Amino acid sequence: MISAFYNGKSILITGATGFLGKVMMEKLLRTSPDLKVIYILVRPKAGQTLQQRVFQILNSKLFEKVKEVCPKVHEKIRAISADLNQHDLAISKEDMQELLSHTNIIFHCAATVRFDDHLRHAVQLNVTATQQLLSIASQMPKLEAFIHISTAFANCNLKHIDEVIYPCAVEPKKIIDSMEWLDDAIIDEITPKLIGDRPNTYTYTKALGEMVLQQEGGNLNIAIIRPSIVGATWQEPFPGWIDSINGPTGLIVAAGKGFLRSIRATPMAVADLIPVDLVINLTLAVGWYTAVHRPKSTLIYHCTSGNLNPCHWGKMGFQVLATFEKIPFEKAFRRPNADFTTNNITTHYWNAVSHRVPAIIYDVYLRLTGRKPRMTKVMNRLLRTLSMLEYFINRSWEWSTYNTEMLMSELSPEDQRVFNFDVRQLNWLEYIENYVLGVKKYLLKEDMAGIPEARQHLKRLRNIHYLFNTALFLIAWRLLIARSQVARNVWFFIVSFCYKLLSYFRASSRLKV
Ligand SMILES: CCCCCCCCCCCCCCCCCCCCCCCCCC(=O)SCCNC(=O)CCNC(=O)[C@H](O)C(C)(C)COP(=O)(O)OP(=O)(O)OC[C@H]1O[C@@H](n2cnc3c(N)ncnc32)[C@H](O)[C@@H]1OP(=O)(O)O
Numbered sequence: 001m002i003s004a005f006y007n008g009k010s011i012l013i014t015g016a017t018g019f020l021g022k023v024m025m026e027k028l029l030r031t032s033p034d035l036k037v038i039y040i041l042v043r044p045k046a047g048q049t050l051q052q053r054v055f056q057i058l059n060s061k062l063f064e065k066v067k068e069v070c071p072k073v074h075e076k077i078r079a080i081s082a083d084l085n086q087h088d089l090a091i092s093k094e095d096m097q098e099l100l101s102h103t104n105i106i107f108h109c110a111a112t113v114r115f116d117d118h119l120r121h122a123v124q125l126n127v128t129a130t131q132q133l134l135s136i137a138s139q140m141p142k143l144e145a146f147i148h149i150s151t152a153f154a155n156c157n158l159k160h161i162d163e164v165i166y167p168c169a170v171e172p173k174k175i176i177d178s179m180e181w182l183d184d185a186i187i188d189e190i191t192p193k194l195i196g197d198r199p200n201t202y203t204y205t206k207a208l209g210e211m212v213l214q215q216e217g218g219n220l221n222i223a224i225i226r227p228s229i230v231g232a233t234w235q236e237p238f239p240g241w242i243d244s245i246n247g248p249t250g251l252i253v254a255a256g257k258g259f260l261r262s263i264r265a266t267p268m269a270v271a272d273l274i275p276v277d278l279v280i281n282l283t284l285a286v287g288w289y290t291a292v293h294r295p296k297s298t299l300i301y302h303c304t305s306g307n308l309n310p311c312h313w314g315k316m317g318f319q320v321l322a323t324f325e326k327i328p329f330e331k332a333f334r335r336p337n338a339d340f341t342t343n344n345i346t347t348h349y350w351n352a353v354s355h356r357v358p359a360i361i362y363d364v365y366l367r368l369t370g371r372k373p374r375m376t377k378v379m380n381r382l383l384r385t386l387s388m389l390e391y392f393i394n395r396s397w398e399w400s401t402y403n404t405e406m407l408m409s410e411l412s413p414e415d416q417r418v419f420n421f422d423v424r425q426l427n428w429l430e431y432i433e434n435y436v437l438g439v440k441k442y443l444l445k446e447d448m449a450g451i452p453e454a455r456q457h458l459k460r461l462r463n464i465h466y467l468f469n470t471a472l473f474l475i476a477w478r479l480l481i482a483r484s485q486v487a488r489n490v491w492f493f494i495v496s497f498c499y500k501l502l503s504y505f506r507a508s509s510r511l512k513v
């Protein structure tokens with residue numbers, strides 16, 4: 001039913017070149033190959049034209065399966081030049097006319113997901129662009145549904161979060177206006193006051209974006225999806241696909257390559273991870289439900305795992321490390337062996353011992369061998385990233401999921417299978433193993449044939465580690481002996497004890513002969 005609904009439709013997706021957007025295009029084309037067109041708002045980037053960007057995406061591994069059911073996939077995608085930072089989204093008149101007269105469904109995924117983005121930029125993308133898109137949507141006579149992707153962490157200042165829009169202290173309109181005339185220095189000054197007890201500009205502006213939808217949605221048929229931490233695919237189009245470094249993925253890379261050795265986290269806090277294909281299945285089901293059933297009010301759908309199938313950071317970390325044993329990453333800096341710390345003192349200690357000191361030693365080595373030092377810089381960036389993510393790995397939240405469960409019960413058995421978003425069916429251990437494997441294959445683009453060499457490399461690192469520790473111990477001991485009479489006495493006692501033991505064994509073995 002859902003697949004049939006999208007056939008013949010013109011669908012507009014923002015953020016289609018992003019992590020969620022690509023999986024959404026793929027699923028739509030695979031399950032509804034007879035859809036009319038997918039308009040995607042794209043900006044030229046990194047010296048690539050729109051067409052080159054789209055070509056690259058459609059020719060990637062993710063879209064291999066689609067081409068079997070929808071060989072003319074290129075013809076189904078219509079890239080429209082747009083910049084969500086610009087007035088009217090910088091869409092040309094002709095393109096705008098086409099969008100206005102044809103669009104049936106909008107999926108608004110585009111956002112800045114950087115936690116530390118400047119408030120002006122985060123407001124522009126996550127609030128003002130949403131406002132502009134709403135205004136465009138309100139001029140679309142054929143529009144059936146407007147689906148907005150928010151985040152479950154938009155209200156992370158609360159512990160229990162319901163499927164409602166929580167108001168922010170200052171009206172979004174006032175924030176948008178003030179961003180136009182305040183200079184950067186003043187914005188920097190007021191940012192902590194505005195974001196209040198939220199940890200960053202990202203979560204704050206996503207909350208403002210929801211308020212804009214509520215206040216300016218007019219008669220539009222709107223629904224909001226709030227996913228938690230989105231991870232690699234669970235099942236579709238194949239397990240483990242991922243191409244984004246955000247969230248846990250970057251830390252999996254850092255741990256697998258041996259840079260990340262300790263992380264401040266609460267092992268028993270819920271790791272509210274949710275696979276990207278599950279998020280997209282829910283989103284497409286919501287698109288169908290919103291268009292067909294036209295609920296009286298804006299429904300919010302939490303796409304989370306914690307209340308139905310919880311996994312904790314401790315278990316997740318353990319499984320990630322266990323997978324590195326089976327599937328090591330190539331050219332690791334050190335052997336993957338990360339640990340959780342739980343307080344400030346141990347975190348500072350292990351950051352110094354496990355992150356900063358090895359980086360300094362390695363940089364000295366690079367200098368001595370005539371190369372440019374770089375490890376301290378890499379470590380500093382990693383530590384900065386950790387400090388940004390720590391907020392989310394030391395707390396647990398409860399999200400109610402009545403609407404999501406209601407929607408599941410509305411689906412036919414066939415739709416429940418094709419658009420499965422039942423997180424209770426997810427086996428975490430299997431998922432995490434596929435996730436790590438996916439990071440290796442699709443993000444790092446490492447060949448599986450390189451695993452024996454990676455293992456050899458880790459063995460070498462282990463030997464270097466033992467050698468280094470032994471040398472360190474001997475040096476420390478030698479210095480101690482030189483300075484302390486007690487240490488000298490202990491040393492002579494141990495040596496003479498070993499000597500006597502050896503002589504005794506020699507003598508007893510001679511007697512036996
Ligand atoms: C018992 C045994 C125990 C064993 C234990 C062992 C455990 C061992 C296993 C560990 C795994 C298990 C635990 C996992 C915990 C995960 C917690 C995740 C919480 C996520 C919550 C998300 C909630 C909200 C979800 C949402 O709703 S939205 C999506 C979330 N949004 C983001 O995740 C954006 C974050 N990022 C930024 O905000 C910017 O990235 C910025 C950081 C400011 C830097 O910014 P900057 O330094 O300016 O520069 P960049 O260009 O950005 O990056 C510069 C450089 O950092 C790199 N890098 C960017 N990212 C990351 C990243 N993640 N991780 C690592 N590196 C990263 C990038 O590769 C580049 O490296 P390079 O190429 O230079 O070498």
Ligand SMILES: NC(=O)C1=CN([C@@H]2O[C@H](COP(=O)(O)OP(=O)(O)OC[C@H]3O[C@@H](n4cnc5c(N)ncnc54)[C@H](OP(=O)(O)O)[C@@H]3O)[C@@H](O)[C@H]2O)C=CC1
Binds near residue numbers: 018227
């Ligand atoms: N990933 C996650 O863990 C979670 C994500 N979400 C939400 O899901 C949505 C998608 O996130 P995700 O796919 O991970 O994010 P990505 O960063 O991967 O993608 C963001 C998308 O927005 C586009 N975009 C950004 N700025 C502009 C601009 N000025 N003009 C046009 N397009 C622009 C990007 O285009 P370009 O390729 O040109 O940069 C990209 O397509 C977001 O709304 C996010 O808040 C919610 C919860 C968790």
